[in-house]
Amino acid sequence: MLNYIIKRLVASIVTLWVIATATFFLMHAIPGGPFDSEKPLPPQIKANLEEKFGLNKPISEQYMMYMKNLLKGDLGPSLKYEGRTVNDIIAYSFPTSAKLGLVTVIVSLIFGTYLGVTAALNQGKWQDQLVMVIATLGVTVPSFVMATFLILVFAVKLQILPAVGFEGPANYVMPVLALGGYSLSFIARLTRSSLLDVIRQDYIRTAKAKGLSRYVVIYKHALRNALIPIVTYLGPLMAGILTGSFVIEKVFGIPGLGREFVTGIYNRDYSMIMGLTVFDSFLLIAFNFIVDLLYAVIDPRIKLEA
Amino acid sequence: MERLLDIKNLKTSFFTHVGEVKAVRGVSFHLDKGEALGIVGESGSGKSITMMSVMRLLADNGKIVDGEIWFDGRDLASLSENEMQKIRGNEIGMIFQDPMTSLNPVLTVGDQLTEPLLKHKKMPKEEAYKRAVEMLRLVGIPSPEKRIKQYPHEFSGGMRQRVMIAMALINEPKLLIADEPTTALDVTIQAQILELMKDLKSKINTSIILITHDLGVVADVCNRINVMYGGLIVETGKTSDIFYNPKHPYTWGLLRSVPNPKTLVKERLKPIDGQPPDLLKPPAGCPFAPRCEYAMRVCMTHMPPLFEVGENHKAACWLNHPDAPKVEAPVGRRHE
Numbered sequence: 163m164l165n166y167i168i169k170r171l172v173a174s175i176v177t178l179w180v181i182a183t184a185t186f187f188l189m190h191a192i193p194g195g196p197f198d199s200e201k202p203l204p205p206q207i208k209a210n211l212e213e214k215f216g217l218n219k220p221i222s223e224q225y226m227m228y229m230k231n232l233l234k235g236d237l238g239p240s241l242k243y244e245g246r247t248v249n250d251i252i253a254y255s256f257p258t259s260a261k262l263g264l265v266t267v268i269v270s271l272i273f274g275t276y277l278g279v280t281a282a283l284n285q286g287k288w289q290d291q292l293v294m295v296i297a298t299l300g301v302t303v304p305s306f307v308m309a310t311f312l313i314l315v316f317a318v319k320l321q322i323l324p325a326v327g328f329e330g331p332a333n334y335v336m337p338v339l340a341l342g343g344y345s346l347s348f349i350a351r352l353t354r355s356s357l358l359d360v361i362r363q364d365y366i367r368t369a370k371a372k373g374l375s376r377y378v379v380i381y382k383h384a385l386r387n388a389l390i391p392i393v394t395y396l397g398p399l400m401a402g403i404l405t406g407s408f409v410i411e412k413v414f415g416i417p418g419l420g421r422e423f424v425t426g427i428y429n430r431d432y433s434m435i436m437g438l439t440v441f442d443s444f445l446l447i448a449f450n451f452i453v454d455l456l457y458a459v460i461d462p463r464i465k466l467e468a
Numbered sequence: 469m470e471r472l473l474d475i476k477n478l479k480t481s482f483f484t485h486v487g488e489v490k491a492v493r494g495v496s497f498h499l500d501k502g503e504a505l506g507i508v509g510e511s512g513s514g515k516s517i518t519m520m521s522v523m524r525l526l527a528d529n530g531k532i533v534d535g536e537i538w539f540d541g542r543d544l545a546s547l548s549e550n551e552m553q554k555i556r557g558n559e560i561g562m563i564f565q566d567p568m569t570s571l572n573p574v575l576t577v578g579d580q581l582t583e584p585l586l587k588h589k590k591m592p593k594e595e596a597y598k599r600a601v602e603m604l605r606l607v608g609i610p611s612p613e614k615r616i617k618q619y620p621h622e623f624s625g626g627m628r629q630r631v632m633i634a635m636a637l638i639n640e641p642k643l644l645i646a647d648e649p650t651t652a653l654d655v656t657i658q659a660q661i662l663e664l665m666k667d668l669k670s671k672i673n674t675s676i677i678l679i680t681h682d683l684g685v686v687a688d689v690c691n692r693i694n695v696m697y698g699g700l701i702v703e704t705g706k707t708s709d710i711f712y713n714p715k716h717p718y719t720w721g722l723l724r725s726v727p728n729p730k731t732l733v734k735e736r737l738k739p740i741d742g743q744p745p746d747l748l749k750p751p752a753g754c755p756f757a758p759r760c761e762y763a764m765r766v767c768m769t770h771m772p773p774l775f776e777v778g779e780n781h782k783a784a785c786w787l788n789h790p791d792a793p794k795v796e797a798p799v800g801r802r803h804e
Contacts, residue, residue, distance in 0.1 A: 285528075331706055364569040370525055371564075372557035372584045372635070384576050462619040 166466040170454070174447045181443045182232065182436065186225055189435050190227050195239040195431045214239060217432075228436065237437035242429045249421055256441075257404030258328060259418035266338045267396070268401055270346040275392070277346075278353020279380065285358060295349060300347025309340035309413040321404040323456030326415035333414075341410045349392055362385070389460055397453035401446035405438075469500035471676050472642060473536075478535035478545075480514075480521045485665055491517040492700035494535070499643070504669060504676040506686030508722065512744050518696070519645050521545075523562060524552045530785045537801050540642060547627030553578055553608070558588040560673075565626035565648040571620035577604075577631055578616035584639050603634040606671070607664060621766035626657035633664065638673050647679045677724070683726050687711060692780075695719050698755025700746045701774070705781035714797060715775075716784035718756045723799040754785070762787060 165405030195217070212218045216227060219417050231238055237248035316336060316447035317325035327333050360366065361384050369383040406420030419438070459465045480492040492514045499505050507515045521532050522544060537544040540559065544552065556562075564570045570581060581603065582596040586611050590598065597616065604612035607630040620628055629649060636644055646665065650658035666689055669676055678689055684709065686693055693710045695703040695718065703716040714720055721740040742759035745751055754760070757767035777786035787795050 335621065364564060365567055365572040367525060368564065368570045368580075368632070368635075369583075370556070371523060373553045373555065373587055374557070374583060375553060378587075383572050383575070387572070425682040463573055464623045 163466055164200065170451055175309050177447055178440065178443055182229070185436060185439045186228060187221075188431075190221055190224075192430070194430055196432055198430070215239070215433075225430065232440065237440070238433035240431055240434055241401060242431045242434070248433050250436045251434070252419065252437065252441055254419060255406070255422050256404075256461040257460075258416060259420060260333065260404045261418065262328075262337055262341065262410075262418065263400075263404035266335055266345070267400055270342040270349055270399075271336055271392075271396070273384075274346045274349025275353050277350040279385070281354040282357035283380065283450065284360065290354075293354070297347040298349045300343040301351075301380070303343065304344065305340050305407065306409045306413060309336065309341050309410060312336045313413070320402055320451060328414070328416045332434050337410050337414045337416060340413070341407055342402065345395075345403065346394065352391050352395060352414075353388065356391050357384060358390045386460060390404040390457065393453055393456050394459065397449040398446060400449045401442065405445060469503070470541060471498055472501045472503075473499040473677075474538040475518075475522070476536040476538070478518065478521060478537065479533040480517050480526065480530060481533050482530045484529060487748050490750050491530075491699055492521065492745075493581075493655070493750060494504050494694075495701055497704060498703060499675055499677060501642070502673065502674055503692065504678065504690045506678045506690035506693040507677060507696060508683060508686055508693055510681055510744060511682055512747070512776070513694045513696040514747075516647055517563075519647060519677060519679055522668045523556060523560060523645065524549075527554075539638070543568040554588070554725075557584040557636075557641075558714040559641050560643045560645060562645045562647065563629070563632045563636045563649050566652045567632050568652065569623055570632055571628055573620055575709075576617055576619055576622070580620075581616065581635050581638060584635065589637055600638065603638050604631070605629070606668070607634045608660075608773070609634075622767055625653055626660065629653060629657075629661055630664065633661070633668070636669060637672055637674065641674055644669075644674050646676060646678070648681070649678070650666065650685055651682070658685070665689060680758075683711075683722055693720065698750065698753065699747055700784065702756065703773070703783040705778065705783075709778060709781045712777065713778045713781075714799065715781070715788055716756075716785045717760045717762050719783075719788070721759075722798045764792070772776065 183454060188319075197203055202208075202213075209218070216224060219227075235249075235250070239245075240251060243251065272393070277296070279294045281290040284290045289467070291336065312323075313325050313336065316323040323332055323335055325336075337352050347450050357380075361380075366379060366384055369379045374383070406418035408420040408424040410416070411418040411420045423438045423442075425431075454466070458466050475498065477494050477787040478492055478495045479490070482489040484493055495514070495518055500508070500770070507518065509515045517526070520526050520530075522537055522539070523531075524544060524547070525655075526532075532545050535545060537553070544555070547555070571577070576677040578597060578600055581600040582591075582593070585591045585596040585599055586593065588702055589596075601612045602618055604616060609615055609630055611629060615623075620631070621629060631735075644665075649665070650661050653661060656754055662685060663675060665676065665678075668674070676689070690707055693703075693705065693707055694701050694712065695716065697718050703710065703714065703719045705713075710719060711723070714723060718740075721738075723739065727737060745755045745758070751768075752774055753766075753768045753770055754763075760767065764786060770786075771787075772784045772786045774782040774784045777783050777788050786792055
């Protein structure tokens, strides 16, 4: 177990390094730079700026410098927001995205699982068909359509929910629905198919033969066995959703990390792109690692061996 | 002897998209307290479905269409699901064919073993664990205190079947239904499991219904045998009658396909040619007639009744009709 964890940690660092390196060179390969704009800056000013941020040095030297700072956890200064470092921006925006993301994941997980169980237990009946229609809609309708639709209905017509801002619980409702529509539907489908597979297993018949109630048979004996695919999906979902969604944050005016990412790329804000990519990758790797550890907790047959 | 189980004209069907599959087509038999009954037949003969009907554990599209299942004074066919739950695992225990897949892989053996105690006897957890350890020792699992904390995948097939038996018997049920309990096991382990079942039958004082396609298995354990074919009982009698004086060509076929180490002559085993009947469109006559080398014209059109051929020995074959031609059974040894 300890061996496995050490091995995984080493592999994670290597992965992170490969991602950072690839992003670094790809980013520099895109035409244009952070100080190019529609109205070109006077050459002297541009040269000064480039010197200040070390952009005039050979690319290999820039790379070495960046990696050295990265090792210390320093993601560098933003090239566009004067006086703010990338670390500052993440520290400011991430909690907002993470809070919204966490609520979304929890809601998707609870309702997705519940809908999936309901569908599986009523296979072929109207409950199943209803859940499948909802799940198909949830997977196919893009989040911006969903978001606009929700605003139209609940903020404009009914006027019961605030359209923008991120202050109270009421502000969470629409973004969570818009953001979680996909994952909720996906989890519902996953739970349904996985559970349908499990409830045909012999050990479910054994559980019934012991006189256990339907509730115990499903929630104690079946669901835990059906959980593996859901947990697998949860890793990337957590990483993806916690780091924010550009569309949702834009539509609902939420000051999260998602929109920083997009504006960063748009502005060729090199240190922002690098910093956010590394941060994103770090989360993704971390969550996948947690998921792998969780497998062993859920299913005793899975042994974590190096 | 006191009646424990009395099944009257049980009919069970499965409603599929192609039509009604009549899996059990009017089965009647009984079981006395302390008795061991064998139900023998090939796959699709309705032997498992009969007992799953008793447990009321049919698949969603399966239904008891007709008949009564009297168990200890109650008609199981008419009980509610809630009342049935109080009987399953408490008054009737069941073990299944494949011990490798019949235990839940993510729960410890102790967790699964104690469930019937916690559910039916409302026993405190600690006491239930003690009882479970005792039960594991009874079924011959070494160092049960340690094993009870383990997961099913840490047990061998034979050991898992012992766990299944312990689980089915932990509440000392009046009836144990064993559905092909040895089919998935090695021959040497088979003998051990059968020995264990016989041993526990007397210790716990339970009655047994043993479902199998292997005549060798029932010979050792059962007092009486029902032979099933095409959703019907075709022959029923004491074990000795079935082995030494069988009266149905299907039983002859079954006996001829079992190796007999006592015969000194080298003899080829004779398989029964053909396929069991399609129960979507059950035949009007005897279901075995198309595969029967003794079939007469009447067999194709009229279902034979169960003829009384001896004391508590009945066979559903027209050959037992007084007007039928006399046919010498090709198998069966009279008492020597």
